[in-house]
Amino acid sequence: MTQDYVIEMRDITKRFGEFVANDQINLNVKKGEIHALLGENGAGKSTLMNMLAGLLEPTSGEIIINGKSVTIESPSKAAQLGIGMVHQHFMLVDAFTVTENIILGSETTNVAGMIDLKKATAEITEISKKYGLEVNPTAKVADISVGAQQRVEILKTLYRGADLLIFDEPTAVLTPDEIAELLKIMKVLVSEGKSIILITHKLDEIRAVADRVTVIRRGKSIETVEVAGATNDDLAEWMVGRSVSFKTEKIASNPKEVILSIENLVVNENRGIPAVKNLSLDVRAGEIVGIAGIDGNGQSELIQSITGLRKVKSGKITIKGEDVTHYSPRKITELSVGHVPEDRHRDGMILDMTVAENFALQTYYKEPISKNGILNYSKINEKARQLMEEFDVRGAGELIPGKSLSGGNQQKAVIAREIDRDPDLLIVSQPTRGLDVGAIEYIRKRLIAERDKGKAVLVVSFELDEILDVSDRIAVIHDGSIHGIVLPAETTKQELGKLMAGDHLK
Numbered sequence: 001m002t003q004d005y006v007i008e009m010r011d012i013t014k015r016f017g018e019f020v021a022n023d024q025i026n027l028n029v030k031k032g033e034i035h036a037l038l039g040e041n042g043a044g045k046s047t048l049m050n051m052l053a054g055l056l057e058p059t060s061g062e063i064i065i066n067g068k069s070v071t072i073e074s075p076s077k078a079a080q081l082g083i084g085m086v087h088q089h090f091m092l093v094d095a096f097t098v099t100e101n102i103i104l105g106s107e108t109t110n111v112a113g114m115i116d117l118k119k120a121t122a123e124i125t126e127i128s129k130k131y132g133l134e135v136n137p138t139a140k141v142a143d144i145s146v147g148a149q150q151r152v153e154i155l156k157t158l159y160r161g162a163d164l165l166i167f168d169e170p171t172a173v174l175t176p177d178e179i180a181e182l183l184k185i186m187k188v189l190v191s192e193g194k195s196i197i198l199i200t201h202k203l204d205e206i207r208a209v210a211d212r213v214t215v216i217r218r219g220k221s222i223e224t225v226e227v228a229g230a231t232n233d234d235l236a237e238w239m240v241g242r243s244v245s246f247k248t249e250k251i252a253s254n255p256k257e258v259i260l261s262i263e264n265l266v267v268n269e270n271r272g273i274p275a276v277k278n279l280s281l282d283v284r285a286g287e288i289v290g291i292a293g294i295d296g297n298g299q300s301e302l303i304q305s306i307t308g309l310r311k312v313k314s315g316k317i318t319i320k321g322e323d324v325t326h327y328s329p330r331k332i333t334e335l336s337v338g339h340v341p342e343d344r345h346r347d348g349m350i351l352d353m354t355v356a357e358n359f360a361l362q363t364y365y366k367e368p369i370s371k372n373g374i375l376n377y378s379k380i381n382e383k384a385r386q387l388m389e390e391f392d393v394r395g396a397g398e399l400i401p402g403k404s405l406s407g408g409n410q411q412k413a414v415i416a417r418e419i420d421r422d423p424d425l426l427i428v429s430q431p432t433r434g435l436d437v438g439a440i441e442y443i444r445k446r447l448i449a450e451r452d453k454g455k456a457v458l459v460v461s462f463e464l465d466e467i468l469d470v471s472d473r474i475a476v477i478h479d480g481s482i483h484g485i486v487l488p489a490e491t492t493k494q495e496l497g498k499l500m501a502g503d504h505l506k
C-alpha cells in the first residue's frame, strides 16, 4: 500500500568506487511516524539519507514519493519534494544572524527586488511558535548554543516547507537537557503532521520517541520492526551481528608502582583563571583510574597539562619518576605516553590527510617510517592496513582522507595509533562519545586489556555508566580539584552525582 508511505526507498545501492556503502537497502516511512534508523558507525546511515537529501545519487534502486518514482539530484530538489535534513555537522554561517541563515538560498524579495527581512522574520517567528522551536532571530549564529544552532537547522528545513525531516545523530552534540528538549520538539512535529527519520544508535532515545525502527548493518537492511515489539538486546544484536554485553567483563586489577603522579597542580584556562586548583592524583601500573565529573570542571585543562599541551601554573607532574611539569608534548610522548584527546577532529587527527598518514602522526620522524627525513610510504601504508585490520577500523581503505571515516572508525583509528605504540601510560578523554554499542564495547575491552598488560590508564568521561564500567578507582573532579576517590563496587550513581555536584566525601 504505497499510499501509506510518505517515502519508500527500494533496493538502494550506493558504491564509492569498489566499496559498497549501501547494498540493496529498503526503507519506508509512514506519514506521521518517527522512524528510527539504527546502525553502527560506518553502517551506511548517513550515505542512505544523503540520497534523500539530494547530496548523493544512488548507484541503483528506486525512491518513491507519493507513489511516484523520483530523482533527487540536488538539495533544492529535495526541498521541493518536502524533504529536509538536519546534518550531523551543522551547515550554518557563523557570521550571519539566525534569520539570515534560515532564509539563505530561499530568500523572499519584495516589490523592489530587495530581500524582505521583515516578512521572513514574521514567518520564522510563526513557525518557531507553532513547533516550540525557541530562537532569537537577530542573534549571530556564532553567539548561540549548539542546541540553539540545531533549532536553527530545523527551522531552516521547515521554512522550506519540509514534511519529512531527517535528523542525523542529532543528540550526539547535545547536553542531557537539550536532548530532552529535542525529543519533545520531535513529538510536536509529528503531532502536526510531519514525518521524521531519526538516525541514532542510542537505544533509550529510540525507545523514548520512535514508532518503528529499521536496523542496518554493514550496508544491508536487517530488520524493520515496531519499537515496542523489540528488546534492547534484539536491537543491539541486529545492529552488531552478535550479542552485545552492556557490561565489560574484567578480572580484579593488580596495581603496581606509581606511573603518573600529580601534586598540588594548578593550571589556568584560556582567560587566565585557574581551572585546575591544587589537584593531586596518582595512577599506578595495572589500574584504570576514571575521572568522573560534569563538563567544565577542569578535566580538559588537567589532561592538556599532563600531555604538555597547556602550561602548568604551579605544582608538579611526574611520569615514571621523571619531573615532566614543563616538558613539551613530544618529550612526554617519548616517555611512552599515549593520548586519545577528547576532540578527535581538532586534536586527534588531521582530517585532510589519509588514514595511513594519520596513523603515522606520532612516529613519522622515526625509522622505519622515515629515514634521513624521507617518508617511506610503503611502510606507512602497510602499517595502516595492519592497524585497520587489528582494530576493526572500517572504511574504503587506508588511502582515503581521515574525514571520510565515520566518527566511530575515526575514534578506533586514534586509539589504534596510540595503543600500538605500547605506552606505559595511556590517557583517554571521552573514549566513546558519540559511538555505538559495538564500538563502545570494543574500545572498553581494549582499555581493560591495556590495564591487564600492566599499563597505567587514565580515563576521563562524562558518562557515569562508562566510568563505573571501566574504572578500578574513580576520582571525582569538581571545580578543579578531586572531591573524593571511590571504588566502583562500593558506590552508586547517586553518590557519584553528589560528589560531582560539589559534596565532599565524609
Ligand SMILES: Nc1ncnc2c1ncn2[C@@H]1O[C@H](COP(=O)(O)OP(=O)(O)O)[C@@H](O)[C@H]1O
Pocket (backbone or CB within 6 Å): 016, 019, 021, 039, 040, 041, 042, 043, 044, 045, 046, 047, 048, 394, 395, 396, 400, 404, 405, 406, 407
Ligand atoms: N564519499 C565517500 N567516499 C568513500 N567512502 C565513503 C564516502 N562516504 C562514506 N563512505 C564510507 O561508507 C561507509 C558508510 O559511511 P556512513 O554512511 O557515513 O556511515 P554511518 O553514517 O552509518 O556512520 C563508511 O565505511 C564510510 O567510510
Ligand SMILES: [Mg+2]
Pocket (backbone or CB within 6 Å): 045, 046, 047, 088, 168, 406
Ligand atoms: Mg553518519
